[in-house]
Amino acid sequence: MMKKKIFSIMLGLAALTLVVSCSDDDNGPSNDPTCSDGIMNGDETGIDCGGSCTPCSEEPAETEDLEGEVTENTELDASIAYNLTGAYVVKSGSTLTIPAGTTIKAAGGTAAFIGVERGATININGTASAPVVMTSGAANPAQGDWGGLVIAGDAPTNKGTDVTTEVGDLTYGGANAADNSGSITYLRVEYTGATFSNDKEFNGVSLFGVGSGTKFENVQSYMGGDDGIEFFGGSVDGINLVSIGSGDDSIDFADGWTGNGTNWYIADGAKAGIEGSNNGDDGDATPVTTTTLTNITVVGPVAEGALFFKEGGGSFTIDNFYVSGADLGINVKDTDVEANARIDADDLMISNIQFADTPSEFAATNYAGTNLDFYTEGVATGAGNGAAAPDWAAGWTTGLSNSAPSSQQNLAGEATGDVELDANIEYILTSGFVVKEGGSLTIPAGTMIKATGGTAAFIGVERGATININGTAAAPVVMTSGVENPAPGDWGGLVIAGDAPTNKGVDVTTEVGDLTYGGANAEDNSGSITYLRVEYTGATFSNDKEFNGVSLFGVGSGTTFENVQSYMGGDDGIEFFGGSVDGVNLVSIGSGDDSIDFADGWTGNGTNWYIKDGAKAGIEGSNNGDDGDATPVTTTTLTNITVVGPVSEGALFFKEGGGSFTVENFYTEGIDLGINVKDTDVEANARIDADNLAITTIEFASPATGFEATNYAGANTDFYTEGDATGAGNKGGEPEWASGWAIGFN
Known part of the structure; x- marks a missing residue:
């Protein structure tokens, strides 16, 4: 049955072409070399033999020209090759339906475009496997070969009502925000953007x-000569949009658009x-451009940044914004008073924007106004896969x-939700990165994080959040300096806040990172x-506060903390501030202060600690700097400990106030035990006298000149017992459990 085709000017049979023909035999795909999966190679009609073709045959089929006006409901035919030879306009009251797999090739240059009048509808019914394609008919297609698709509706704009489209001379604009111009799904427009006049060019798709x-x-625009897709006012949403290779802006909205965008x-x-704007003549014109954009990827380079906020801007909320090879831009001119005022009023809010593969001159945003808090960085997936082609674009798009x-x-x-990093990506820590309460951060084995943000760069985990570092001995997670010549103090470190008891109280603020x-x-x-190495940490947070390599504030026993260097x-290398988490297989080498420190009522235990080349104490253990008897009292059993000196304040x-410590199998090399309790530290002295400090089987190897086992001058000198110790496993040598993931032993 033939489909109805009625055009008031022209719809002619212009030529014959060769297409695939299928027999009724169910013999599977053809073995003819010109066939592949039932479709003739090079066939532009898109006829699909459905997987049950006999060898390809040839028979004549129609090629039809499209030009003029559609004045009645009309449906095209996917089996016909259409040539767009001029303007083709769907008139008010009529509907044009274009089925899946239809291809329209434009041969009319500047004059060739498809228009849909206000009061008309267009239904483009493509599918992921058979999109509708509007493209150039030139032998060597290029940007600007033809116009594009222009749709005019009756929804409000801040340009007024009964306005004329800047291309195509259609009338648009009204009071019906819910106006229906049809359904456009799985459409690809290519090589659009012909010059309509000296200062006006077609976009790939223009929605007025x-x-x-x-x-x-x-919907995709590919290699358009001007903007890819543009919304001129109206309220239509744009979902799953792709713009590749546009000669101007990729996706543009203006004139009071109040729709939303996703993917x-x-x-x-x-x-x-x-490019997002309100009105080029009046930045405060109403309705004001207002939109929420979610899941956005922009891959550069782009000359004007990922977002150009101009001509009054509008009220934009953007979440999950992934930018690769470009800065954010914004680029608001000083003379654009309304746009600047809107940024200052927080009408532009961008959350979870992530920058990737940033250029050397990268500066996040070029905005020079007073409000620089309008964007918040985070981990983003963008349109689905970061800079890579999203899964939803498979099959119907091109050029990705x-x-x-x-x-x-x-x-x-x-990080506000569940975030997982990718070991194949090198991460650059440019400032603080905090996992918020209720969120989780998962870091897989082999992930590398390089910090370039100096003092401001640290990784924080709020109370009520979780971090899962899933390194292995063969592929540890490494957090290190990103500068050319790394040195101690290049960046902050890892700070974890928990809900376990400390003798500092509840709802306390961490001394670095401002976490509760x-x-x-x-x-x-x-x-x-597990299997984490942090390097070159310890940036100065304030005059009297510095980051440690890893700081654990009130971290509970439900947390696993093992194989960490x-x-x-x-x-300090690693420090426990209260809490009850255990520390197993810990290494601290080359710390600028104490190597491993615990305080504030820590009640966890330690097993297999290897410490070397720290500046001050190998281990510093205390109860509370303001009240030596504060409860809970720091209480721990440490087993299998090695401290290799020299260190200025001894092994311990x-x-x-000290606490209640039992230390077993303690190997020291080149140093004394230390202890170094001040006479004024009444609580610490009392605890040693009460045998709350008990060190069994401690070995002093290669003692320094003038060696004295301990510097403690109190009444009880029987708190330690010398003997043969293996320490962390191999005396002063690298323990077997540290092989492959820890460094700096030799």
């Missing part, structure tokens, strides 16, 4: 005052990834293969940290 009753999903993938545009996954991504801001910690849950779980930290500094 198109209402929210219209469906606009799974936009943009790459290789000449100017802005997204040049956008490989990013090799480098920035880490900064916040401390509670009543001794079994609190902050996650699992601090290497060349500027302050027992201070500020």
Whole structure:
């Protein structure tokens, strides 16, 4: 049965072409070399033999020209090859339906475009496997070969009503926000953007005052000469949009657009990834452009950044924004008073923006106004796969293969949900990155994080959040300096806050990172940290506060903390501030202060600690610097400990009330035990006298000149017993359990 085709000017049979023909035999796909999966190679009609073709045959089929006006409901035919030879306009009251697999080739240059009048509808019914394609008919297609698709609706714009489209001379704009111009799904437009006049060019798809009753999903502009897709007012949403290779902006919206956007993938545009504005004549015109954009990827380079906020801007909320090879831009001119005022008023809010593969001149945003808090960095997936092609774009888009996954991504801001990093990506820590309460951060084996943000760069885990560092002996997770010549203090470190008891109280603020910690849950779980190495930490947070390599504030016993090394930290290597978490297989080498420190009522235990080349104490153990008798009292059993000197304050500094310590199998090399209890530290002295410090089987190897086992001058000198010790496993040598993932032993 023939489909009805009625055009008031022209729809002619222009030529014959050869297409695939299928027999009724169910013999499977053809073995003819010109066939592949039942479709003739090079066939532009898109006829699918359905997987049951006999050898390909040839028979005549129609090629039809499209030009003129559609004045009645009309449906095209996917088996016909259409040539767009001029303007083809769907008139008010009529509907044009284009079925899946239809291809329309434009041969009319500047004059060739498809228009849909206000009051008309267009239904483009493509599918992922058979999109509708509107493209150039030139032998060597290029940007600007033809116009594009122009749709005019009756929804509000701030340009007024009964306005004329800047291309195509259609009338648009009205009072019906829910206006329906049809359904556009799985459409690809290619090589659009012909010059309409000296200052006006077609976009790939232009939507003028198109209402929210219209469906606009799974649409791509490819190699357009001007903007890829543009919304001129209206309220239609744009879902699953792709713009590749635009000669101007990739996706543009203006004139009071109040729709929303979800899943936009943009790459290789000449100017802005997204250009968002209100009104070029009056930045405060109403309705004001207002939108929420979610899951956005922009892959550069782009000359005007990922987002150009101009001509009054509007009220934009953007979440999950992935930017690769470009900065955010913004680029608001000083003369754009309304746009600047909106940023200052927090009308532009961007959360979870992540920068990847940033250029050397990267500066996040070019905005020079007073409000620089309008964007918050985080971990983003963008349109689905970061810079790589999203899964939802498979099968119907083109030109996305040049956008490989990013090799480098920035880490900064916040993680508010469940975030997992990728071991194939090198992460650049540019400032603080905090896992928020209720969120989780998972870091797989082999992941590398390099810090370039100096004092401001640290990784924090809030109370109620979790971090899972899943390194292995063969592939540890490494957090290190990103500077060319790394040194202690290049960046902060890892700070974890938990809900376990401390003798500092509850709801206390960490001395670095400003996180809240401390509670009543001794079994609190902050996650699992295994096979982690932190390097060159210890940046100065304030005049009297420095980061440690790893700081654990009120971390509970439900947390796993095993096989962790601090290497060349500027302050302490690893420190426990209260809490009850155990520390198993810990290494601290080259710390600028104490190597491993615990205080504030820590009640966890330690097994297999290897310490070397620290500046001050090998281990510093205390109770509370303000009240040596504060409860809970620091109480621990340490087993299998090695401290290799020299260190200025001995293998163990027992201070500020000390606590109740039992230390077994303690190997020291080149140093004394220390202890170094001050006469004024009444509580610490009392605890030693009461045998709350008991060290069994301690060995002193290669003692220094003038060696004295301990510097303690109190009444009880029987708190330690010498003997043969293996320490962390291999006396002063590298223990077997540290092989492969820890460094700096020789």
